[in-house]
Structures are given as C-alpha cells and as structure tokens.
Amino acid sequence: MTGFSLRGTIMHTPERGTCDVVERALVEVGADGAITRVLKPDDAEYETALEEARTAGRLTELSGNQYLLPGLIDLHIHAPQWPQLGKSLHLPLYDWLQNCTFPLEAKYADTAFADRVYGSLVSSLLANGTTTAVYFATAHLEATQRLADHCIEKGQRGFVGKVVMDDPEQCPDYYRDASAAQALDETVAFIEYVRGLDGNGSELVRPIVTPRFIPSCSDDALSGLGAIAHDHKCHVQTHCSESDWEHSFVLDRHGKTDTQSLADFGLITRHTVLAHSNFISDPDMDLIGNVGAGIAHCPLSNFYFSNAVFPLRAALNKGLHVGLGTDISGGHSASMLHACRYAVAASRALEDGVDAALAAETRGRANARIDFMEAFWLATAGGAQALDLKVGRFAPGYRFDAMLVDAGVEDSSLLVWDDLDTAEDVFQKIVYTAERNNIRKVWVDGIIRLDKTA
Amino acid sequence: MTGFSLRGTIMHTPERGTCDVVERALVEVGADGAITRVLKPDDAEYETALEEARTAGRLTELSGNQYLLPGLIDLHIHAPQWPQLGKSLHLPLYDWLQNCTFPLEAKYADTAFADRVYGSLVSSLLANGTTTAVYFATAHLEATQRLADHCIEKGQRGFVGKVVMDDPEQCPDYYRDASAAQALDETVAFIEYVRGLDGNGSELVRPIVTPRFIPSCSDDALSGLGAIAHDHKCHVQTHCSESDWEHSFVLDRHGKTDTQSLADFGLITRHTVLAHSNFISDPDMDLIGNVGAGIAHCPLSNFYFSNAVFPLRAALNKGLHVGLGTDISGGHSASMLHACRYAVAASRALEDGVDAALAAETRGRANARIDFMEAFWLATAGGAQALDLKVGRFAPGYRFDAMLVDAGVEDSSLLVWDDLDTAEDVFQKIVYTAERNNIRKVWVDGIIRLDKTA
16 A cells, blocks of 8 residues: 545644644555645645645545545543433433443353344444544453454454453343453453454553452452553553542541542553543643543533533643543434533533523523533543553644545435535534545555445 | 425423333324324234335334434524534623624514525424424514425424514614514514415414513503403514523512513413523413413523523423424524433533532432433423424424434544444434434425425
8 A cells, every 4th residue: 555645625723723624635544554745735845745645546535525634532431331322311320330231241251242232232333433432441351452452353443342241230230240360361361362462553552450340349459450550661540539429438438539549559651541530630630641641521411410510621721631531321423513402501501500490690690601612622632641642633743533524425414505504514513414424445554444335 | 285294203292200112103194294103013903004004105214323203393493593503602701692683683673684595594403303493583473484485495393483672772773673562563563474475384484572571661561461462372482490590580680580571561372482491480381381381491501691491301391392492592502402402411401510619419400300311201292282283293293394314424523333233223322423414304294395315
C-alpha cells in the first residue's frame, strides 16, 4: 500500500469550543496509516498535490452529500452487556445488577457465547463510527482474550480489560475472581496475550488494567493492580464516584474519596480512564488534573444510575482530560453521536436545574452548558487526549481514524437543504441528527474497516 | 376494500404503566379502517377467524423479526421549522428566535417553499411512525392550507393551525398578522378550508385554533380565537408557561398565570393542547384537569429552551391528559421514540436532581421517574386521550393507525437475541433502540400510507 488521498468536506474540532470545516479539503494518508498533509484549496501546494494523487490513481473524491469526520472514541463500554442494550432499564439498580447484569456477565465462561456477542458488538460499534473503544470485558480470561481477537480481526482500535472483582462481600459466588492472586496473575497473562497478538500493528489493541470499582475489589487486588499498571506500563480503567452509593461506600471503607483511594493504590496515572466521576470533589479534580488522568463522562447512563450530572464545565475549566462514553448497557445506545446529544442535554439540565418549583436563581449551576462543538470535541479530540493517542482530528502526524457521513442515504434522518444550510450548519446537523445508517465507511489506522457502500 | 387481518406480535400500552404484548395475535380491520377484533391464540374464535381470513386472501402474516405497534402521536410540531432541525441550537433563545426562526417562518409567504418543506416533513414524520401530528404552521393562510393538503395527500392524521401572532411589541414587522381582525378572519377561512377538503374522510385532517402564545397575541386576538374555537367546535393549541420568561411575562401582563389567562379567553377546553406547561401551578393543574384539556410534554426541547423539567408525575397523579411532542425544531429529532427516551431521561433527572454538590435528599423531587411503558403510553394512548381520538391502541372500535417495526433490517440499531430476550424485552428495546429505518410500514385509518418494503 502506498497511501491515498481523499478530497471533500472535512469537519472536525481540533480546538475545544470551535469547529473547523473545510470544503474541498485534500487529506493525504501515508502507507503507514498516518496523515501526512491536510491541504485547503487556497494552499500553494493544493493543485499540485491534487494532480499527483489523481495521476497516481490514489485519489478518492467525496460527493456533495458526503462529509469526512474523525472516528468517534468511546471511553466506556461494558462489552458483555451488549445483548442487554435497551432492556431492563426500568429496574432498580440492585435488581438490574444482581438479576440481570451479573448473570449475563457470568455467561462468558462460555467462549462460544463470547464470540457470538463480541463479534456483533465490535461490528456494530464500527458501524456507528466508533473507531476507538475502551472495553470492560468480564472476569474471564479466555473470553476477554476473544474480545481482543475480535478487535484485531475487525480492525478496531481497542483497549480491552479483564475485569477484576474478587471481594466476596460484593460479588456473587457464581461470578467473581477466586482470589486476589488469581485475578492479578490473569491480568498479567492477559497483558502478555494482547501484546503478543499477531497483527497487532501500531499497538492497535492494548490491554488495560481493570478493577471493576473499589467496592468489588479487595485491597490486595487494588494494590496489586496498581503495581502491574506501573510495571507493565499499562493503561488503567475503573469506575469512580459514579453514584451516591458508590461515593459513600468508599468513604466508609477507606475514609477517603474514591479518587484519593485509587491514587493511593497507584491506579491514577496519565494513562487512567475514570468512568463517571460525578461526585468528585475539588481536591479530587486537582489530583486528577495534576496527574493528567482522563474521565469518561457517560451522560446517558448517568440519567439512569448516577443521581446527578457530571460537573463537566468545572472539570474542563480545571484542564482535566475528559471524553465521552456510551456506558453500554447502563446507557441504551451504542452511538457516540447520541452520547454527544445527551451530553449537551445533561449540561443544560445542570445549568438551568430541573425543578420548576424552585426559584430560577437557585435551580441550577451557572455556565454549565456545552454546545455541539464541545460535545463533538469530547467524542473525538478530547477522548484522544484522555487516552494519549494521536487520533481524533485531521492533522499531520495523526493516525487516520475517520468516518464518512452521507446525507443522501435512504431513510436518512439527516436532511441538508443546500440553499439554507452552511457547511457549519451541516456539521451541527450531523451531531444532532445523523444515525448509524448515515455512516457509510469507517477507517482505522488508514485502512477501510467497514464499507457499507461495497 | 373489504378489510384485512394481520397476524403477528402486537405490542401496545392501553393502560398507563403496563404493557400488553401478544404473540401470534390476530388483528382484524374493517373496510372503514376501524379495528373490529383483536384475538389471542387461546381465544375460542381464533382458529376460525384465522382460517376465514386466510381463505379470503386477506391475511398478512408478520415474520418473526417484525412487531406491530400503534402509530405514534406527536402533539407539538412547528412545521415551518423543519429545515432548521438540528441546527442553531447553540444560540441563545433571543438570537434563535429573531435571527433564525422568525426569518425562516417568514419564508412561507412563498407557497412553493411551503410545498417543498411540508412535503418533506409529512413524509419524514410518517417514515418515523408518526401517524397523528399536531402542527403549528405559520401566520400565512395559503401556506398553512398547503400543509393540510400534504397531510391529506400523504394520509397522515393531522391537526393543522394557522398561527396567530399580531402583537407589534413582540412580533417582527416582517412577520406578523396585520391586525387581530385579519388574524381572526383568516383563522375562520382556514377552518372552513380544511373542513371542505376533498378526501378528508373520517376528518383525517382537522383545523386547530392556534394563538402562538400570549406574548405574541393582542387581547383582542385571544378573545376572538376563544370565540371561534367555541363557535366552530374546534381544537385549540398554544404554548403555556414554557420558560421562566414566558411564565413571568404573562403574570406581568395579565396579573395571572398563563393557564388562568388562557382559560379566561375561552382557550382551555376539552379539545385544547397546551405545549410544555413546565411552570404551571397546582391550581393551574386543577383547572386543566377539571376541563380535561391536554398537555404536550416536549422533553427534548425543554432541555434547550425551558429552564426546568415538566412536573409529569404530578400531572399524571392529578389525572391530567398528557402526551408527548417533538417540538421540532426546538427539539432536534423528528422521532417520537426519541421523545420517549428523553421523557424517561428528563423524569429521572427531576427525580434525582442534577447538582452533585447538593445533598441527595435536597437534590431532586421524589418519585418523578417514568419507565419505558409510561413513555410509550404518553406517545400513543396518552396523546390520543389528549386529542379525544380513538387511536393509539389495538382494541375494537379504535382506528387502525399502526407501524410495523422490523429488527431484521440492514444497519439495525435494534438487536434481538432470540434465546435471551422475552417479547416484553423486545418491546423495551424498540422504545430504547429502534430508529427510523426499523419502521417499515405505516397505516393510518386502516390504509397503508408508507411501505418501505415495496
């Protein structure tokens, strides 16, 4: 492969709070999958580069209905809960966990079941434009290896974690690690497995150390995982201060916040992703910010399981690294564009408040709202920053992870009115109205991984 | 036409808070478009009825991936704002209204523009399964007539209103009724036009008296419209206590609440639909409940323009008639299934509160949440009750307005796992994950109005 060039309208958000839309842009991608140049029509080299690409037969031109956007980065997915997407959400948390989620996760002792579900999941996320996915798998080593295999096979950039949950007080007998020692051994085995996978070029798929959350782990497991993350230079993910219950549980058990406790176990690093973090304090934020750890804001599932909206604006103002997650299946959608929409809605609910019986000035928290540009930034460049990856924007040196959005498909919810909509309007319409069927091609690391036009 | 029968899985919510799912149900529809019988496999007449329908060649059998649900009822749509769906939502309300929405609505002085937009809108709503739509048009008589024409032509059950907005203080010079008298004359002319339309069988399309809201209308216009609604036995729609601003404005101008003021103008009747009503007081609720007026809860647009969540549970507990609206384009989606999802999210935000800095017990309003069954009831049977229509459920005597949902389409977000999902699970998955491309056929008044399988 010698690389290729794409010409058409590109839309991305390299800087938070603004958007960059270029019509007739020329994006050059090298043989190694990295972007080499992004040219605008008035750049001096544009015409020559265009002609060269055309002559070399490596130019693809987008049609007027088509738009090229960065691939979406989903920072928080419970892969085994995929069959449960959009169901059981009417149940209280305890029933949801004990009667639905844990029994479902326990099924992954069967690797054939894992293959069936994970194949569907990875394909569906790619079909939604998710080019990077951060996965909690289950406590099972083999099934978790299968998830990594599916990511490699389908070409999705993935962080995959074997879940550690060894505390007999909080985890069911039929579904937990037998001991802290075994959980740690299997975590190391999993890291080595993923790093040795055939075809894992550019570290497309990486292992991630994954204590489920403090309540389900023994202190031995937590400190052991902190050491493994350090020794193996490995990413970390866990849940942090998601709900009133979780936040209080950790305060009771360790006499400090979730964030502080995780930090003391060595689990908060530049390469950590903390899911939710709705109840983090100001000192927690400072700690997270100083280390440069990331937060996976999951606005949709927060409406169901979190008792509050993540204080996103406060976190962004402190310079924290924040991205978005679907939190499948606590969230009922696999679409990161849906996550963008719910992130805006949640931020506005926080700003204005929700209870009309309260006076306007006491109802919400001023200046909390984000707009579509900030939401899309979270879903792309922000997520990339949290993961320390060079993806999520169109710029030289960044990996080419992208999706082609087409407004001209049958049954499109995305409608463009050529005489009424500016290119910036179309960008906003994509964020607010595009659905899975508008996403026609997906590239990861410069390679087409899904082509619905074929 | 001699009627027809459908056999397959039906899913509906005739009683709020429960769902009724029947596999291999037999639904018989008469030549007049009304449901005559709904039989379950263990009903005594089932086998005979099935055999008769089969012999007569009037039986359609759904496949295992297909589900029959009532058509969706959208109680609040600004038809002229259709080209603006999903854009301009980053702007403050004043800019949104003055720089985007009013200039757009003014374009409908051109009926060719109206034809172009309204044709697209009615088709798109049908494609989303919306069988009944309650429309604000614009202040233009002719363009509003064209919207009624498009509903008739495409077979959508519609309530269409010429918007009245005559107050020079609040409406722009380039877009308002010239006088109260002209607004009233045109309202009567529109009522007569719609009632005389060719092909308006079963009153498929009806006129609806439509003061935009109190701030944009003179008292003369408001009292005149109240008289017209009474004299012409006509439905009424308007906005009511949507935001802090609107609620305060009416208190200042009339010294009473929106609801009380509208009632005093004769605008609150059994056939009134009040959009939003977020800030209605307890006495307002009692007034609305005593009259049997309806409320169009628009959860998605409320996140953008309303400063609070509608106190749905309180309204339902008082027995008010409530349904859902998309509020295009204050809401960014044409899908009433999306409206269901945002209704659940909003209700949970109200219950739990949003600001993590507050103590849990002071953060929200207890018992506010609804589940998917109540949301779907609002979008079907609840909306029908608000409009006083016999639609929204599968029962003898009800009009057959329905949609066929198919989980087997390409690029489906709705995934069914036959060995893991009960039929009730599938119902929940449809409410939470089905998209426009899952809706394959739509019937209104017993006639197929859209068939994507053809």
